[in-house]
Structures are given as C-alpha cells and as structure tokens.
Amino acid sequence: MAVAEIDNPLVLFKRLNAIFTDLIGPASVREGMAERLLDEAFESFEHYVKSALDGIDAVVACRGGCASCCTIRVAATAPEVLLIKHYFLKLEKARGADFVRDLVARIEQAHEATQGVGELDRMEVGEVCPFIENGLCVIYSRRPLACRGHASFSEHACVDALSGEEVDVPISEPHMTARSLIQNALQSALRDAGLGWGIYELNHALIIALKDDNCERAWMGGEDIFAPARIADVSQEEMAETFDAIKAAVA
Numbered sequence: 001m002a003v004a005e006i007d008n009p010l011v012l013f014k015r016l017n018a019i020f021t022d023l024i025g026p027a028s029v030r031e032g033m034a035e036r037l038l039d040e041a042f043e044s045f046e047h048y049v050k051s052a053l054d055g056i057d058a059v060v061a062c063r064g065g066c067a068s069c070c071t072i073r074v075a076a077t078a079p080e081v082l083l084i085k086h087y088f089l090k091l092e093k094a095r096g097a098d099f100v101r102d103l104v105a106r107i108e109q110a111h112e113a114t115q116g117v118g119e120l121d122r123m124e125v126g127e128v129c130p131f132i133e134n135g136l137c138v139i140y141s142r143r144p145l146a147c148r149g150h151a152s153f154s155e156h157a158c159v160d161a162l163s164g165e166e167v168d169v170p171i172s173e174p175h176m177t178a179r180s181l182i183q184n185a186l187q188s189a190l191r192d193a194g195l196g197w198g199i200y201e202l203n204h205a206l207i208i209a210l211k212d213d214n215c216e217r218a219w220m221g222g223e224d225i226f227a228p229a230r231i232a233d234v235s236q237e238e239m240a241e242t243f244d245a246i247k248a249a250v251a
C-alpha cells in the first residue's frame with residue numbers, strides 16, 4: 001500500500017480512514033486488531049516520511065542511544081496502548097519477570113511524578129520516560145506514533161534544548177505531519193466503529209491496561225476504558241466535527 005504517494009493530505013486522511021475501517025472489521029473478528037492496525041499505521045508512517053523527505057537536503061539526526069526528547073508526554077491511541085501491553089509478554093519471556101516488574105514500577109513512578117502536567121511543562125519537569133534503558137527505548141519497535149513523530153535534524157540543538165537553553169530545534173515537518181495524519185485517521189476509524197477513540201497519556205493508560213485483564217475485551221465492546229487517562233487538549237466534539245468535515249469534503 002503506497003498511500004504516501006498521495007499529495008493531498010485530506011485525500012490521504014480519507015484513504016487511511018477507509019483502510020483502518022477495513023482492518024477493524026466486524027465485531028466478531030477483532031482478535032489481533034491492535035497488531036493489524038499498527039502494522040499498517042507504522043508502515044504508512046515510514047512510506048510517508050521517506051517520500052516526503054526525498055530530495056530534501058537534510059539528514060535526520062535521531063539515532064539509537066540519543067534519548068534527548070524522551071521526556072515528552074507520550075500520547076497514544078487505545079490500540080497503541082494494547083500493543084505495548086501485548087509486548088510486555090514478549091519482554092517477560094525474553095528478559096524475565098523481574099525485568100517487567102521493574103519496568104511497571106518505573107511506569108507507576110513516572111505517572112506519579114507527571115500526573116496532570118501539561119505537554120509544555122512536561123519537558124521542564126524532566127522526568128525521563130520509564131521505557132529508557134541505557135539510552136535506548138525498550139519498546140522501540142512498538143513505540144507510539146507520537147514518539148515516531150519527533151525527529152530532529154540536529155542532535156546538538158536537542159541536547160542544548162534539553163539543558164534548558166533557548167534554541168530552535170530544527171524538527172522534521174514530514175514526521176510531524178505523518179504522525180498527525182495517521183493518528184487522526186486511526187482515531188476517526190475507531191470512532192466510526194463505536195470504539196474508544198481518544199488520545200491517552202501513555203503511562204496512565206498502560207497502568208489501567210496492566211491492572212485489568214479484561215480491559216481489551218471491554219474496549220472492543222465499546223467501553224472507553226482508558227477515559228481516566230484521556231488527554232483533553234482538543235475536545236472530542238471538535239475533533240469529531242473535523243473528521244466528519246474532511247470525509248464529507250473529499251470525494
């Protein structure tokens with residue numbers, strides 16, 4: 001699937017919305033839905049960014065071992081939260097129960113330290129993401145779109161900004177655009193299917209998911225189980241109106 005070749009972002013949104021709707025499918029076949037949706041979302045993200053950066057004379061500076069931006073508030077959809085929950089089982093097999101127990105404790109501690117802190121203040125609080133281990137993200141292959149959307153053309157500027165200097169970090173617009181477009185198209189498809197379609201603070205939502213064995217079933221049954229973790233920067237009514245307007249505007 002090569003949605004990245006579509007130049008018009010509104011057309012791309014509608015196309016992705018339709019693809020996600022197909023992948024969600026009827027209520028009887030939703031097993032493995034989070035994996036299906038996010039395989040598509042992450043692949044579309046890579047396609048879009050590669051195509052948009054083609055011909056641009058700048059190189060993304062992000063690399064393994066640089067966790068400069070990993071004090072951000074991570075916003076995630078419900079499938080992204082569930083994907084990470086599923087990945088914990090793999091981590092437990094690969095690294096042991098103690099590793100996962102420590103990781104969960106770090107998530108709870110980070111949630112305590114950042115609860116109620118808005119996006120802009122989050123960097124100032126400086127609480128490092130609980131998924132960082134020796135400078136690397138332990139859920140890198142499953143990291144949410146919000147993390148993928150943060151990309152910089154200058155590691156130096158990121159490090160200066162992290163130390164409190166007022167610098168303009170040259171961020172990659174294609175990464176940001178891809179994140180918004182794909183995340184919003186996914187939200188819109190979830191909404192159309194009657195599923196919880198909010199954006200949730202990752203640590204808080206994961207704590208909810210990890211404490212409730214029935215959470216996935218409840219979410220698939222239409223319950224917005226992550227609602228206490230919802231980020232309400234933009235109202236759901238406003239977002240719903242925008243999604244509907246785009247779908248109506250594009251033939």
Ligand code: SF4
Binds near residue numbers: 130132
């Ligand atoms: S989830 Fe991974 S990539 Fe995202 S902020 Fe945390 S450590 Fe960084």
